[in-house]
Amino acid sequence: MNKYYTITELTREFGVSTRTLRFYEDEGLIHPERRGRTRLFRPADRHLIKEILRGRRIGFTISEIREIIQVYKDPPGEMGQLQLLMQKVSVKRDDLRQKRRDIDETLAELDNVEEACLTRLAEIGVGT
Amino acid sequence: MNKYYTITELTREFGVSTRTLRFYEDEGLIHPERRGRTRLFRPADRHLIKEILRGRRIGFTISEIREIIQVYKDPPGEMGQLQLLMQKVSVKRDDLRQKRRDIDETLAELDNVEEACLTRLAEIGVGT
DNA sequence: GCAAAAATTGACTTTCACGTAAAAGTAAAT
DNA sequence: ATTTACTTTTACGTGAAAGTCAATTTTTGC
Known part of the structure; x- marks a missing residue:
């Protein structure tokens, strides 16, 4: 197969x-x-x-x-290469964690935007 | 001031x-x-x-x-605009949630990479 | 076994988010 | 008054990640 x-x-x-x-x-x-x-x-x-x-x-x-x-x-066999790699991994990890915080904050903001929209909609809806 | x-x-x-x-x-x-x-x-x-x-x-x-x-x-005053905006918000939100999953998965992978590195280092360290 | 559909390569183009260089204006410090 | 440190505009350049187009193969369906 x-x-x-x-x-x-x-x-x-x-x-x-x-x-x-x-x-x-x-x-x-x-x-x-x-x-x-x-x-x-x-x-x-x-x-x-x-x-x-x-x-x-x-x-x-x-x-x-x-x-x-x-x-x-x-996976690299040489000592120096390995250490370099681990450093990079560590940097990447920090980077990703920052990104996750950014995402959470932005999600919260989107909630605000949405709520503002709903409020607006209600206003308009009443006026119609 | x-x-x-x-x-x-x-x-x-x-x-x-x-x-x-x-x-x-x-x-x-x-x-x-x-x-x-x-x-x-x-x-x-x-x-x-x-x-x-x-x-x-x-x-x-x-x-x-x-x-x-x-x-x-x-904030947009027109009905259609508002609804469009809310759709976009919803799409963005899904997008961000996907990204967060991606990040979590990648973080897990980085853990693996790191562990593999440590194992390697230990092997090399012993041999020296 | 032959046409239609799908896949290949290669070259050129595009979009995004700035970088870079040039030439000149400002402002504060010495 | 001159140096030093910024700041401005204009305009062309760049690198990453594909998109697009055209001209061939290759494969598949019948």
Whole structure:
């Protein structure tokens, strides 16, 4: 069996264009197999794409995403590299925590906006 | 009294360039006063900049930020506009919630990365 | 086995959010 | 009065992440 996905199956599933997936391949994020020139995506590729898009949603750059993926494939063996990586992880973590605070604050603001809207609607509604 | 801020004071406080603040003015996000040609920022401007940067951190575009700011200055008076706005708010909210999930998942992943690093370090440390 | 649909490559274009350089005006301090 | 530190406008440049277009293959359905 060993299911394969075509490129358009995946573009439909994830709502991205073929150009995007090819771009990710060019950037070395994914390595779909080939039958001739045609790309064949395996479940592993599909999973990777999921992770890529998640990274994208929270604002990681392509190279940041690439870096994370690299770690999984081949964790650095050298001491210095490892320490550097851990530093980066720590920075990223702080960054993400800040983002979460930002999101919470913005969500609260959106609540305000909504309430203001409802009030307005009520006013208008009464006047009609 | 009525404190004014110079542009560089604010760039230092927020870690952005003058170009950035001027750009935000060009984009209609802020409207600092002028003494001659020189910009004078009031506390209100400073506060707005804070909000803009928060929006930026979570990936809002300039026009999305502009939209939110607009609502505060001048909530739409027309019914249709209001409903449209509320729809947008609802979409944004969903978007932000998704982002928060993404962040949580990524934080968990970073924990894994870190642990893998620590394990590696221990291995190497022993071998030395 | 042949047409239609789908996939490929390559080059060019676009959008966003500023960066950068140039040339000149201001303002306070020495 | 001159230096020093900012500030201004104008205008072109840039990098990331794709979008678009065109000209070929390749695959699939019948």
